[in-house]
Amino acid sequence: MLIEDDTSLRESLRLALRRQGHEVEAVSTGEEGLRLLPTWPAELVVLDLMLPGMSGFEVCRRLRAEGSLPILMLTARGDDFDIVTGLEAGADDYVVKPVRPRVLDARIRAVLRRAEPSAGAEPETHGDLTLDRLTLTVAKAGVPLVLTPVELRLLFELSAAPARVFSRRQLLEAVWEEDYLGDSRLVDACVHRLRTKIEELPAKPVYVQTVRGFGYRFGPVPDMSP
């Protein structure tokens, strides 16, 4: 996530970073960044120091208070005070303006490389299923299951949004190639194979349910009673 108030700089950095293969969400104020971060799961924040309203320092402190999300600061000059204070506020690194995209990219990759080991999500549990996205393993009642790559991606995709209905086309785009052009019945076959592995009774599925006419969903129908 890029937090930078200068619109032209923000856009040019966003494009440059996207060209380097990063997925970027760009906002112009610290408040907006803090508001979005819980729902937009960023791996790293590029943070300008001089911001209208809440300063970069303040954003940095608040982010630090919440977790270990890596922070890369943008600072106007090689001002000693900024640098020291920034690093002490918890920034992982900083880049001095004017920013060269190549430098920023190298710094981002360096920070991500260092921060990576701890960035692992914990295993999730759904009923007696345990999903570990970090080790790509699935266990049922503690017993590891052997899933094929497609089965794994399918299960992880569905379980990322429990109760949400995915159309066959959405699943094809997420699990297979973006521009897959074949029969969408393929999803049925793979869901079936997945069910034979994770369901007690594949005919009465508990985890991967059919939503007739629409697609599939992970988990139970949400309870909507007040």
Add this chain to the structure above:
Amino acid sequence: MLIEDDTSLRESLRLALRRQGHEVEAVSTGEEGLRLLPTWPAELVVLDLMLPGMSGFEVCRRLRAEGSLPILMLTARGDDFDIVTGLEAGADDYVVKPVRPRVLDARIRAVLRRAEPSAGAEPETHGDLTLDRLTLTVAKAGVPLVLTPVELRLLFELSAAPARVFSRRQLLEAVWEEDYLGDSRLVDACVHRLRTKIEELPAKPVYVQTVRGFGYRFGPVPDMSP
């Protein structure tokens, strides 16, 4: 350890850092630094780029080849080329001259804070394998093994996060150059060579396992039972 050829700068930095509570060994050439490091167990190297004889880049590469000792570069100008190349050569951070002792100290502490986890690691044991990151040695059932540099880095990278799955590209970036552009089948070949050395039955690997469609993993599937 401080590697800096300019005597007056070297001495002033040495005194300043000692005043900040660091124990400093200062030398004037890369060759001398590399010679001393095995016996003087530094926690971090502050390395000037412009050195007589072996350049800072070269020193950096050699240190990286041997281990994960944190490296902080001193560079004459904020030259993009130096910065990018330095970070790609494996430096953890850099400081631009003229150096302010307070900045240098803040950077040193930041790098040490990040690098901490693996710093003074005891030998680890996984099954009948013993990995010593400090001495870069591997033994199987007490018998030392002779691994090549690539095999060693590959094994250490994988074993740094047991059970986690590494993609071929991740391994290429971690073990080879960041921007290596060749065939990712290279990883397969090197994993194979590594297996012939550390596995009882390379066809039924215990330590370095294949995760079809994704990459490789060190160690067994984690136990998920409560």
Add this chain to the structure above:
DNA sequence: CACAACTATTACAGTCCTATGACATTTCCG
């Protein structure tokens, strides 16, 4: 109830993935 629309199940063949060993090239030594 009969029909249409949709989904489950099964089997099979082609495709994709990895292991493996041979070979070429580079690097590292003395």
Add this chain to the structure above:
DNA sequence: CGGAAATGTCATAGGACTGTAATAGTTGTG
């Protein structure tokens, strides 16, 4: 320089996985 070790590239084979299609079963509708 010469030779050895290490590394990178390639071809092949075997096996696992996936895509397809055909059939059976299920659900909803008039």
